[in-house]
Amino acid sequence: MQLDKTPKIVILCNGKFAIPAIQILGIEKMLCGIGVGDADASFVSLIHNECERAQIQFNHFPSKDKVSELRSWLDKLQPDYIFSICFPFRVDRKALAYRENAFINFHTGPLPEFRGPMPIFEVLRYGKEDTAITVHYMSENFDEGPVIFEERIPIKNNDTFGSLALKLSEVCGYTAKNMAQMIQFGSLIPSFPQQDKEARYFEYPEKEDTQIRWNQMSAQEIEALIRACNPWNTGVEAILDNRPVRLLSASTTDLKHEVLPGQCLGLDEKRRLIVSCKENACIAINVLQIDKGFCSADEFFLSSRQISGKNPANTLLFSNLTK
CATH class of the missing domain: 3.10.25.10 (Formyl transferase, C-terminal domain)
Structure with a gap:
């Protein structure tokens, strides 16, 4: 769907990893709302205050039960697309039905090889030479929707979880801008299904890990x-x-x-x-x-x-x- 105007985008996030994307889309006047998950109180307060200053709608989803209110919030805001960046909760079928292919996730690892909530941990743990920000349409199942594109990032020998997260955060910022421009100026957004035979889902690391x-x-x-x-x-x-x-x-x-x-x-x-x-x-x-x-x-x-x-x-x- 090609838009004849600047797209209205909602960002769903859970921490400072999303700040570069928030800043870039804010400068481009594309943000109409930010929804924060169960993040720490300081981040929630920071984003809430910035939204008030910039006159952007804010919502807090601290629990799975609260996410059930997402659809009604979207119906009020009427965004063109919803970008999910490390949002911690599953988006239910009711919200996904807001509009076909309106939800786009920015996954912090290659898909389908590194599905799950902590791909940065997993790619380092398994000694991979590179990783990716993978942009894909969201479905009812975590990390399983069709892939739109991925941005590969090399992993250095001295990279830690912290240093790699910082690099991915910056890449996610301009990747979100690229995605928004595809939405605005492209009549068709290509995508391709994930190869399930290559898929592996990693749960959140347990103590023994x-x-x-x-x-x-x-x-x-x-x-x-x-x-x-x-x-x-x-x-x-x-x-x-x-x-x-x-x-x-x-x-x-x-x-x-x-x-x-x-x-x-x-x-x-x-x-x-x-x-x-x-x-x-x-x-x-x-x-x-x-x-x-x-x-x-x-x-x-x-x-x-x-x-x-x-x-x-x-x-x-x-x-x-x-x-």
């Missing part, structure tokens, strides 16, 4: 999981020197060992904590969180030696390590 199992995970898997959990989960849960910790930064290393996985072997020349993994591999830990707060690897190692009564000066323990 964010814990290190030293005797089961490779150094590469551990390093990838640490990046995937930083900062949203405040790192990965682990046990080191019989102490519960969270690991926030680590690197793989060429060092080898001959001890059981999960042992603290010492500090290397960069003051990183060397820990044994399966298959005689090692990983170098940079930053941890312990009970008293964040600490560097050498601070943790020295404090562990003091607690255990071992000589804290003996910090370079490479008798069991080889290149």
Whole structure:
């Protein structure tokens, strides 16, 4: 459907990830409403105040029950399209019937390979080389509607959940603008069905998904999981020197060992904590969180030696390590 006017768009969102898209569509005078899900109170207040200032309609949908009022709100606003950006709730059949193909979702991962609420976590966890903002029509089932287009983004070796989310947020902003321009100036918006044989749906990560199992995970898997959990989960849960910790930064290393996985072997020349993994591999830990707060690897190692009564000066323990 080609529009002979600037499109009226509603954005459904749940946090600051959507801010670039909100800003861009606001500048283009395309926004007529913003609906926020169960976001934290500070974000809800921020968007509410900005909507009042810009004379844009605002609504808050803090629960699944409240989403049942979405259709009546849309009937009042009469938007041309509704853009969903990380909206946390399923949109029911009544709302989707507002108009055919009016709901467009901006998914933060490739489809259909990474369906689900946390694709940023999953692509990092599985060590993928790139990811995408995938734009697709919404259906009653999460992430299953026909794909309109996708914008691919490379993943760097040092990307964390936080850094990748920031990049995707910016890409989502100009992708939303591109989609709005397609709506305004295109007589036909092409799309193609997803290949269900390639589909995989990932549920929200459970506690066990964010814990290190030293005797089961490779150094590469551990390093990838640490990046995937930083900062949203405040790192990965682990046990080191019989102490519960969270690991926030680590690197793989060429060092080898001959001890059981999960042992603290010492500090290397960069003051990183060397820990044994399966298959005689090692990983170098940079930053941890312990009970008293964040600490560097050498601070943790020295404090562990003091607690255990071992000589804290003996910090370079490479008798069991080889290149």
